[in-house]
Amino acid sequence: MARLPYADLTHPEVSPLVDQIVAERGSVLHLYQMLLQSPPVARGWLNHLTGIRHNSSLNGAVREMVIMRIAYLNGAPYEAEQHAPIALKEGMTQAQLDALDGWEGSSLFSDKEKAVLAYTDTMTRDVQVPDAVFDAVKPYFEPRELVELTATIATYNMVSRFLEALQIHSHDAR
Secondary structure (H helix, E strand, C coil), X not given: CCCCCCCCCCCCCCHHHHHHHHXXXXXXXXXXXXXXXXXXXXXXXXXXXXXXXXXXXXXXXXXXXXXXXXXXXXXXXXXXXXXXXXXXXXXXXHHHHHHHHHXXXXXXXXXXXXXXXXXXXXXXHCCCCCHHHHHHHHHXXXXXXXXXXXXXXXXXXXXXXXXXXXXXXXXXXX
């Protein structure tokens, strides 16, 4: 159960945001139900995540692979549950999802994907990225894509930390 109550979605202050979230996402997931406790934060979060997920030029399978790896590294089951179906829809295989734990020794990932996963692991675990890790991922992306990849990794680390600090889970009652 979440550490704080979820927002009242019928409150007049959040109604416009609820409408926007439903229009963009189809429903108000637990993450947004919690964020709506602070409408200004929810608005900024929604705009930021929309930019990362829907307005980025980054390949969807790469984006979702990164998100799933971050969910694994940070022990964020809600994030993984929400993104596994998206990852499959974007082109990851179930075998790849299952192999994310031991990606280094897996033949299921290309050299590009392994460079992305190493970059993801380093940003998530260590924050500072050594030149060797950056130099390995850089040839695969144009500058815009590399910025978007980096922003995606940073953003989904933020998401998992928010989810886990407040203990937001899929099985919570609404």
